[in-house]
Amino acid sequence: MADGNQSEPSIRLTRARVALLEVFLADPRAERYGTELTELTGVVTGTLYPILNGWADIGWLRFRTEDGAHPGRPPRRYFQMTRDGEQQARRLLAARRPRRRQGSRDLTRDDLMKIVDDALQRTLQHLGVTVQVTHQPLEPGSEPAAPGAHRFLVTTTIE
Template identity: 45%
Template sequence: MAMRVTAAVATVLAVFLEDPDADRYGLELMRATGQPSGTLYPILARLQEAGWVAAHWEGVDTTEVGRPARRYYRLTPDGAVAARDAVADLSARLAKAQPASRRPRLA
């Protein structure tokens, strides 16, 4: 499935790309991206559907840890490659769309 990468999706992907092998849970992703659950979870669902992200429930005794089990998300190997390409492509498109007077000057 083709994944449309918006700025919100790119923000989520950028957090995953900080450590592509790390498991991340929803609240952690909400804090890192600044996105509310109503934005984040639909993005995660689309990333899963596209095969870019895999998810699993942690295996803990909820009474022992005193909280509900967390659902962890992680980039798939193909998802990591696709995420890097998509974030780079979006960055390039945004830079190109910016008027020349607003583009950063390289020293």
């Protein structure tokens, strides 16, 4: 907030808010309007405007309404990030840590390969195809590939 004596507002970082902050922070001096923000972020108007109005209320954004007549559409409200909003948004995004679901863990290459195998087998079995998948590391020089790449050998039987 502009007044240094007030505490920083508590902002819950949802996907919609993060997407909007990233657009505003990409060019903080740019004025953005609702349809443009929806197209850039996928955030629908029913979610978009409460967020924008809330940020305007706490001083992160300023807005102006377009002047003059605009046949076929209402006047646009242009939103622009304030310097204070920019500083606080950057701080908030920098402090954000990826959250992990309870019980989640890092996947190893073997874990990932098993997930791919299972998904492939379920999909093909749903189509009536029996599948057996085996992995073979690529022989050096056999094919241009990323380091550690594997070749998937798939044997199918159509029932």
